[in-house]
Amino acid sequence: MDLALGGKRALITGSTSGIGIGIAKRLADEGAVVVIHGRNPARGEKVVEDLVQGGATASLVLGDLSRDDEAAHVCDEVLGALGGIDILVNNAAHTGDGHVDWFDDTIARWEEAYQSKPMAAVRMIKRLVPGMIERGWGRVINIGSAAAVQPTAGQPSQYASYAAMLNLTAGLARSMTVGGVTVNTVSPGVIMTPAVEAWGTDLGRQQGWPEDWAEIEKRLVTTFLPLPVQRIGRVEDIGAAVAFLASPLAGYITGINMRIDGGQIQSV
Numbered sequence: 001m002d003l004a005l006g007g008k009r010a011l012i013t014g015s016t017s018g019i020g021i022g023i024a025k026r027l028a029d030e031g032a033v034v035v036i037h038g039r040n041p042a043r044g045e046k047v048v049e050d051l052v053q054g055g056a057t058a059s060l061v062l063g064d065l066s067r068d069d070e071a072a073h074v075c076d077e078v079l080g081a082l083g084g085i086d087i088l089v090n091n092a093a094h095t096g097d098g099h100v101d102w103f104d105d106t107i108a109r110w111e112e113a114y115q116s117k118p119m120a121a122v123r124m125i126k127r128l129v130p131g132m133i134e135r136g137w138g139r140v141i142n143i144g145s146a147a148a149v150q151p152t153a154g155q156p157s158q159y160a161s162y163a164a165m166l167n168l169t170a171g172l173a174r175s176m177t178v179g180g181v182t183v184n185t186v187s188p189g190v191i192m193t194p195a196v197e198a199w200g201t202d203l204g205r206q207q208g209w210p211e212d213w214a215e216i217e218k219r220l221v222t223t224f225l226p227l228p229v230q231r232i233g234r235v236e237d238i239g240a241a242v243a244f245l246a247s248p249l250a251g252y253i254t255g256i257n258m259r260i261d262g263g264q265i266q267s268v
Contacts, residue, residue, distance in 0.1 A: 003247035006031030009082045013065060014092030016043040018193045022235025023089055026243045028056035035078055036060045065092050065120035075127040084131040087246045090121035091143040099154035110157040117161040118168055137180040139246045142169050144187040146261040166257055173255030182254035184245050189261025190225060191233040228263035
C-alpha cells in the first residue's frame with residue numbers, strides 16, 4: 001500500500017536507537033526525507049549511514065531537548081536545512097535507571113523525566129508546528145507508553161511523564177486551527193530492544209529456561225507477561241503504526257492514543 005509519504009519531511013527525536021530507529025526506517029522506506037536526532041554523534045552517524053545506503057535521504061541533528069537552548073538549535077538547524085517539517089515524531093525520552101520504588105524516586109528524577117519527555121515535546125511543537133498550520137498540513141505523533149495508563153509500582157516519574165503526553169496530545173489536537181494538521185499518541189507495550197532481551201534472558205536463567213530466545217519469548221508471553229498475540233512487539237510494529245498515522249490515509253484521526261501493545265491492556 002502506498003502511504004503517499006514520498007518527499008514528506010520527517011523529524012524523529014530520539015532516533016539513534018531502539019524504537020526511534022524503527023520509526024525512522026519505516027518512514028524512510030515510505031519515501032520520506034528523515035532527520036535523525038540524538039545526542040551521540042557516532043550512533044547518529046551510523047544510523048544515517050545505514051539509511052542512506054538503503055536508498056533513503058537522511059541527515060543528523062544533535063542536541064539535548066531537555067534544554068531550551070539546545071532544542072532551539074535543533075529546530076533552527078532543521079528549518080535551515082529543509083525549510084520546514086511535515087511530520088514531527090516526539091520519541092525522545094529519559095530512559096531512567098531501572099526499577100526505582102515510589103519513595104526512592106527523587107525530585108531530580110521527576111524533573112528530568114518531565115523535561116526529557118513532555119517538555120521536550122512542547123519545545124519542538126512550539127517551534128515546528130506553526131509552520132504546519134501555515135501550510136495547512138502536518139502530523140504530530142507523540143510516542144508514549146502502555147505504562148501511562150497501567151503503571152507498575154516502579155519508575156513513577158517516568159510513567160507519569162508518559163501520562164502527561166496523553167493530555168498534551170488531546171489538548172493540542174483540539175487547539176488546531178486547520179483540519180490538515182493532526183496530533184496523535186502511539187503507546188508501545190513491551191517492545192524487543194536490547195534492554196528487553198537482556199531482561200528476558202536474565203529472567204530465563206533465573207527460572208532455569210533453555211537459553212534459546214524463541215523459547216524464552218514463548219514462556220515470557222504465557223507466564224510473566226501474558227499477551228494475546230503470543231509474542232513481544234518489534235520496533236517494526238511501532239514504525240508501521242507511526243507511518244499510517246503520518247500518512248494522508250489517517251487524515252480523519254486526531255487526538256487518539258493508539259496502543260500497540262499486543263493486547264497488554266484490555267479496555268473498551
